[in-house]
Amino acid sequence: DAGVTQSPTHLIKTRGQQVTLRCSPKSGHDTVSWYQQALGQGPQFIFQYYEEEERQRGNFPDRFSGHQFPNYSSELNVNALLLGDSALYLCASGNWGVFGPQHFGDGTRLSIL
Amino acid sequence: AQSVTQLDSQVPVFEEAPVELRCNYSSSVSVYLFWYVQYPNQGLQLLLKYLSGSTLVESINGFEAEFNKSQTSFHLRKPSVHISDTAEYFCAVSPSGSARQLTFGSGTQLTVLP
Numbered sequence: 015d016a017g018v019t020q021s022p023t024h025l026i027k028t029r030g031q032q033v034t035l036r037c038s039p040k041s042g043h044d045t046v047s048w049y050q051q052a053l054g055q056g057p058q059f060i061f062q063y064y065e066e067e068e069r070q071r072g073n074f075p076d077r078f079s080g081h082q083f084p085n086y087s088s089e090l091n092v093n094a095l096l097l098g099d100s101a102l103y104l105c106a107s108g109n110w111g112v113f114g115p116q117h118f119g120d121g122t123r124l125s126i127l
Numbered sequence: 128a129q130s131v132t133q134l135d136s137q138v139p140v141f142e143e144a145p146v147e148l149r150c151n152y153s154s155s156v157s158v159y160l161f162w163y164v165q166y167p168n169q170g171l172q173l174l175l176k177y178l179s180g181s182t183l184v185e186s187i188n189g190f191e192a193e194f195n196k197s198q199t200s201f202h203l204r205k206p207s208v209h210i211s212d213t214a215e216y217f218c219a220v221s222p223s224g225s226a227r228q229l230t231f232g233s234g235t236q237l238t239v240l241p
Binding site: 059070 | 131133161163168169170171172173176217219227228229230231232233234
């Protein structure tokens, strides 16, 4: 039973570019959340998707957008990349209707040059 | 809104010694509390959680945490640490009834020395 999978594992971009990160939730999960973890910091909530709609959003600019597909997988898009966007991006999955701990993937390390 | 403060950024401790990692939170609503562990180049793994009931919660690998509502704390303890416990530990909260948005502390790096 695969857990949460994220791709790619590492990515290098330059300022101003756009990036797309991908996440497949754990089997049986229908909700995907994205977090940004800067070096030496705790993860910060970006947004959460359920039924292909953004349900909650943290304090991130509109440059950060997402999508959820019918198979529950999700993408995180970041436009006009800034140096400060360099971070580990974590995806977590769970079930909307049932409380339970979120399961995290191993993340995508994004470096902006 | 919720906030989490982890008072120690780094905690070095010798193998087989006890350890306590401190966590305080602030919230205007009732909360669920969590401890996650992160090993190098990996995601977060849930260590233990407090939802309701007994204020003392335990994990399968010997860690425990106690919810103290009056002091708004959820400190993590282990009576005897192992080298393999070396990792980053994060305390997190979410509004009770939902774990949909976790608010994390800045983390504590636990280093177990031989």
